[in-house]
Amino acid sequence: MNDDLxxxxxxxxxxxxxxxxxxxxxxxxxxxxxxxxNDAALLNIGGVKLAFTTDSYVVDPIFFPGxxxxxxxxxxxxxxxxxxxxxxxxLSVGFILEEGFLKSELARIVISMREAADAAGVAIVTxxxxxxxxxxxxxxxxxxxGIGAVExxxxxxxxxxxxxxxxxxxxxxxxxxxxxxxxxxxxxxxSGIKSDSAPLNGLVTELLPLGDALHVLRDxxxxxxxxxxxxxxxxxxxxxxxxxxxxxxxxGVKGVCSILGLDPLxxxxxxxxxxxxxxxxxxxxxxxxxxxxxxxxxxxxxxxTESSAGRVVMETxxxxxxxxxxxAGEQLPRIC
Amino acid sequence: MNDDLxxxxxxxxxxxxxxxxxxxxxxxxxxxxxxxxNDAALLNIGGVKLAFTTDSYVVDPIFFPGxxxxxxxxxxxxxxxxxxxxxxxxLSVGFILEEGFLKSELARIVISMREAADAAGVAIVTxxxxxxxxxxxxxxxxxxxGIGAVExxxxxxxxxxxxxxxxxxxxxxxxxxxxxxxxxxxxxxxSGIKSDSAPLNGLVTELLPLGDALHVLRDxxxxxxxxxxxxxxxxxxxxxxxxxxxxxxxxGVKGVCSILGLDPLxxxxxxxxxxxxxxxxxxxxxxxxxxxxxxxxxxxxxxxTESSAGRVVMETxxxxxxxxxxxAGEQLPRIC
Numbered sequence: 276m277n278d279d280l281x282x283x284x285x286x287x288x289x290x291x292x293x294x295x296x297x298x299x300x301x302x303x304x305x306x307x308x309x310x311x312x313n314d315a316a317l318l319n320i321g322g323v324k325l326a327f328t329t330d331s332y333v334v335d336p337i338f339f340p341g342x343x344x345x346x347x348x349x350x351x352x353x354x355x356x357x358x359x360x361x362x363x364x365x366l367s368v369g370f371i372l373e374e375g376f377l378k379s380e381l382a383r384i385v386i387s388m389r390e391a392a393d394a395a396g397v398a399i400v401t402x403x404x405x406x407x408x409x410x411x412x413x414x415x416x417x418x419x420x421g422i423g424a425v426e427x428x429x430x431x432x433x434x435x436x437x438x439x440x441x442x443x444x445x446x447x448x449x450x451x452x453x454x455x456x457x458x459x460x461x462x463x464x465x466s467g468i469k470s471d472s473a474p475l476n477g478l479v480t481e482l483l484p485l486g487d488a489l490h491v492l493r494d495x496x497x498x499x500x501x502x503x504x505x506x507x508x509x510x511x512x513x514x515x516x517x518x519x520x521x522x523x524x525x526x527g528v529k530g531v532c533s534i535l536g537l538d539p540l541x542x543x544x545x546x547x548x549x550x551x552x553x554x555x556x557x558x559x560x561x562x563x564x565x566x567x568x569x570x571x572x573x574x575x576x577x578x579x580t581e582s583s584a585g586r587v588v589m590e591t592x593x594x595x596x597x598x599x600x601x602x603a604g605e606q607l608p609r610i611c
Numbered sequence: 612m613n614d615d616l617x618x619x620x621x622x623x624x625x626x627x628x629x630x631x632x633x634x635x636x637x638x639x640x641x642x643x644x645x646x647x648x649n650d651a652a653l654l655n656i657g658g659v660k661l662a663f664t665t666d667s668y669v670v671d672p673i674f675f676p677g678x679x680x681x682x683x684x685x686x687x688x689x690x691x692x693x694x695x696x697x698x699x700x701x702l703s704v705g706f707i708l709e710e711g712f713l714k715s716e717l718a719r720i721v722i723s724m725r726e727a728a729d730a731a732g733v734a735i736v737t738x739x740x741x742x743x744x745x746x747x748x749x750x751x752x753x754x755x756x757g758i759g760a761v762e763x764x765x766x767x768x769x770x771x772x773x774x775x776x777x778x779x780x781x782x783x784x785x786x787x788x789x790x791x792x793x794x795x796x797x798x799x800x801x802s803g804i805k806s807d808s809a810p811l812n813g814l815v816t817e818l819l820p821l822g823d824a825l826h827v828l829r830d831x832x833x834x835x836x837x838x839x840x841x842x843x844x845x846x847x848x849x850x851x852x853x854x855x856x857x858x859x860x861x862x863g864v865k866g867v868c869s870i871l872g873l874d875p876l877x878x879x880x881x882x883x884x885x886x887x888x889x890x891x892x893x894x895x896x897x898x899x900x901x902x903x904x905x906x907x908x909x910x911x912x913x914x915x916t917e918s919s920a921g922r923v924v925m926e927t928x929x930x931x932x933x934x935x936x937x938x939a940g941e942q943l944p945r946i947c
Contacts, residue, residue, distance in 0.1 A: 281712040286742025295740060299714055303721040304704070304735055316736035318701060320760060323657040329703035329756055330739045335747075365654060367665035368640070369754045371707070376617040378635055385639040399640055400652035403666045404631060406622025407945065411671075411749040416741075418705045420665055420756035424656060609743065 282605075286333075288497025288543075289602025293506075313432050314355040314493065317425065324425035326361035328352060331418040335609040337384070339458035341450075341469030342545075344417055345384035349391035349399075350472050350545060351496065351611060352419040357476040358492045358548065360431045360483055361423030363395060368402040368419050373412035384415065395474035397421070427483055435490040436511035440579040441557035443550045445478060445564045446471070446572040448500050449528040452542035452610050457531065468527045473546030478567050485563075488556035494548050496611055498602040499541040501587065503549060504577075505601045509585030517577035517589040517599065540589075541602045543610040551579065622669075622945075624833025624879075625938025629842075649768050650691040650829065653761065660761035662697035664688060667754040671945040673720070675794035677786075677805030678881075680753055681720035685727035685735075686808050686881060687832065687947060688755040693812040694828045694884065696767045696819055697759030699731060704738040704755050709748035720751065731810035733757070763819055771826040772847035776915040777893035779886045781814060781900045782807070782908040784836050785864040788878035788946050793867065804863045809882030814903050821899075824892035830884050832947055834938040835877040837923065839885060840913075841937045845921030853913035853925040853935065876925075877938045879946040887915065 284291040315328035330351050337344040349366065356363040368388065372381070392399050454470040456462075475494065482489055491511070495503035500522075508515045524532075524539045532539050546569060552560040557575060564570030577589075587599040620627040651664035666687050673680040685702065692699040704724065708717065728735050790806040792798075811830065818825055827847075831839035836858075844851045853876075860868075860875045868875050882905060888896040893911060900906030913925075923935040 279714050281708045281710060281714060281717065281742060283710050283742050283744060285708070286740060292740065295714075299718055300721055300738070300740070303718055304725050304738075316701070316703075318736065318758070320661065320700065320758070321659040323659045325656065325758075327701065327703060327758060328737050329705045329754065331705040331707050331741045331754060333707060333741045333743050364656065365652070365663065367652075367663060367756050369665045369667040369705075369756075371667050371669060371752055372617045372622070374617060374619050377615050378617060378631075379615050381617065382635055382639055385636055389640050400654065401664050402636065402640075404622060404628065404636070405667045405669045405945075406617055406619050407669050407749060407752075408619060410746065413743060413747040416707055416743075416752070418665065418667060418754035418756075420703050420705075420754075422654070422656070422661075422663060422758065609741075 283608045284605040287602055287605040289502050314358040317359065326356050326359040326423040326425055328355040329418065329420040330355060331416060332611055333416050333609050334455060334611050336458050337414055339470055340454045342472040343384055343387050344415060345387035346391035347472050347545060347611060348417040348419045349388050349395065350474050352421040353395045353397060353474045353476055354494045356421050356423035357479040358494055359425065360427050360429055360479060360492065361425045363397045363421055363423045363476050365398045365400045366419050366421045368399055368417060370404045371412055371416040372406045373414050374406055374409045376414050395476055429487065429489060431489060431492050433491055433493060433507045433510035436507055436513050436551045436579050437490060438513065438579050438582050439554045440490055440551040441554055441575050442515060442577040443552060443560055444574060444576050445548055445570040447523045447525045448544055448547060449524060449539035449542035451545040452607050453528045453531050455610050456607055466527050466531050471544055471546035473569055475546065475548050478569050481563050481567055482550060482560060485552060485556050485560055488553040491551035492548055495544050497543050499543055501540040501599045502601045504587045505599065508587050512582060512585060513579045514581045514583050514586040515577055516580045519589050519591045521574050521576050523572045523574045537606060541606050619944045620941040623938055623941040625838050650694040653695065662692050662695040662759040662761055664691040665754065665756040666691065667752060668947055669752050669945050670791060670947050672794050673750055675806055676790045678808040679720055679723050680751060681723035682727035683808050683881060683947060684753040684755045685724050685731065686810050688757040689731045689733060689810045689812055690830045692757050692759035693815040694830055695761065696763050696765060696815060696828065697761045699733045699757055699759045699812050701734045701736045702755050702757045704735055704753060706740045707748055707752040708740065708742045709750050710742055710745045712750050731812055765823065765825060767825060767828050769827055769829060769843045769846035772843055772849050772887045772915050773826060774849065774915050774918050775890045776826055776887040777890055777911050778851060778913040779888060779896055779909060779911050781884055781906040783859045783861045784880055784883060785860060785875035785878035787881040788943050789864045789867050791946050792943055802863050802867050807880055807882035809905055811882065811884050814905050817899050817903055818886060818896060821888060821892050821896055824889035827887035828884055831880050833879050835879055837876040837935045838937045840923045841935065844923050848918060848921055849915045850917045850919050850922040851913055852916045853923065855925050855927045857910050857912050859908050859910045873942060877942050881947065
């Protein structure tokens with residue numbers, strides 16, 4: 276295979292994405308710091324601390340159970356800001372439309388964006404629209420970039436995990452990826468699974484009073500919980516041990532995954548966060564989540580067991596322990 | 612024709628783009644203020660004044676005389692910030708790659724982005740990469756969003772033109788559009804025309820001491836000088852009178868335009884700005900531009916003649932006067 280080609284897997288959020296970033300993009304674009312591995316960049320402008328992030332959305336299909344590309348583009352960027360503990364303030368939106376796309380569908384998407392922005396309490400303040408000829412795009416791609424205010428002095432980032440930290444997730448994993456896949460394959464009626472697409476900034480606001488006990492926040496989107504935890508383990512230089520038994524997974528997602536041979540640990544989420552919290556405050560963190568509408572199925576799914584080169588292992592239901600690596604190749608392309 | 616279809620012209624920056632924005636996007640996305648008609652949104656965050664803007668780049672071909680999609684994406688967003696009188700600080704970058712695109716070409720583009728960012732004095736601080744299947748994209752699309760610091764208290768915007776203002780352009784018009792068109796049609800050797808893609812923030816810094824005499828700054832990209840002036844005339848409720856004789860146009864651009872039946876007034880620029888300046892300081896503004904490397908061919912091309920519903924007229928070389936409207940349809944699709 277020609278080693279010079281971009282593959283679908285380079286967009287998976289997994290191992291190939293990291294290689295492309297680490298070997299090609301970051302070295303050549305020296306302005307991007309290694310901290311680009313966090314969900315947003317931190318800026319200090321005139322004494323005001325801001326978070327700044329960008330994401331492009333190319334999900335296929337553009338309408339799926341639980342959402343569409345528009346609200347996904349708002350929630351995804353809101354969540355990247357929230358994962359820095361920032362209060363999302365405003366978004367930009369860039370549309371790339373394919374000639375022949377329907378204005379009526381664009382209107383539905385734009386309305387969803389406004390509703391999602393209202394729900395998250397952010398304003399969409401600037402935008403751009405381009406059109407490419409038929410066959411040179413795929414209906415609609417959306418970029419959203421966002422600015423948030425960092426109003427705390429905590430160091431919440433992927434390198435801050437410490438031995439003893441509990442790994443908490445705010446609910447069932449894999450819903451978004453399986454909802455999109457089901458819609459793409461025409462399985463939505465059978466599975467009944469909806470995307471979990473939601474803004475997490477409200478939940479993060481509730482967690483911030485945990486203060487220094489709140490070490491890492493990260494939303495497990497492309498590449499799923501497995502890839503996100505592996506990133507954290509590598510950034511922090513720790514080992515994370517997961518408990519398969521404690522992973523919350525909806526029955527429908529389990530069913531589709533077992534039929535298609537997918538592992539929910541690698542399936543994308545769009546309304547989930549992983550919080551790594553010092554053990555003495557973990558119970559409190561769990562209680563905060565469970566009181567929140569987006570956290571009623573929250574669970575402690577693992578802990579940081581030792582300080583060593585970044586590893587993730589999982590205690591399986593049958594009592595064994597297996598290594599967990601980043602997503603290799605693409606499990607589900609174009610999931611966001 | 613089905614009125615529900617998105618047309619290439621909706622991305623032209625001209626009349627159809629304005630219709631789409633005014634009739635579909637803005638009403639449904641209520642967060643976007645009418646001030647979205649300026650090149651960037653103005654924000655006040657914690658007492659710090661910022662400009663925020665976004666643009667997606669879909670230029671075809673991606674490499675053209677004088678630049679490529681990468682430096683274009685940096686310069687274009689830097690310029691949108693500069694047109695608010697803001698000092699560009701940092702950019703985000705979002706890549707949408709087509710499966711099978713060459714990593715070696717991506718590397719060339721990324722290196723150009725770094726060089727352009729260095730030249731403009733901005734940092735690229737955050738990014739995202741997506742990959743779409745073969746045939747669902749077109750090699751590479753790039754979104755850049757940018758944040759700039761507004762360190763003046765002037766009201767530089769499209770609604771600030773006043774009767775008597777001189778319209779000054781910093782050099783020859785139409786180079787970018789004709790360079791891209793020539794590359795697309797294989798005419799580059801014949802025409803010898805290069806894109807004018809350049810960062811205008813340095814030139815704007817020189818102009819800011821004009822203070823209250825500096826009314827409008829706008830870069831005439833998609834839709835060209837004609838469309839941009841019509842926008843300004845409408846926003847300010849004035850009539851702008853252009854002098855065809857004084858329009859600086861390179862001989863090569865004139866030649867290609869006359870062969871292909873194009874009007875340089877509607878051709879995109881990527882290193883040009885229009886400044887509307889109070890008459891008493893216009894000579895000084897012109898002198899500032901001519902001393903700057905990006906302004907040696909600067910010229911006064913018109914003036915604001917009366918306060919009335921937004922009109923642009925042009926005194927032609929043969930002595931007549933004709934109305935100048937926004938670009939209708941698409942003259943040159945995918946020019947940026």
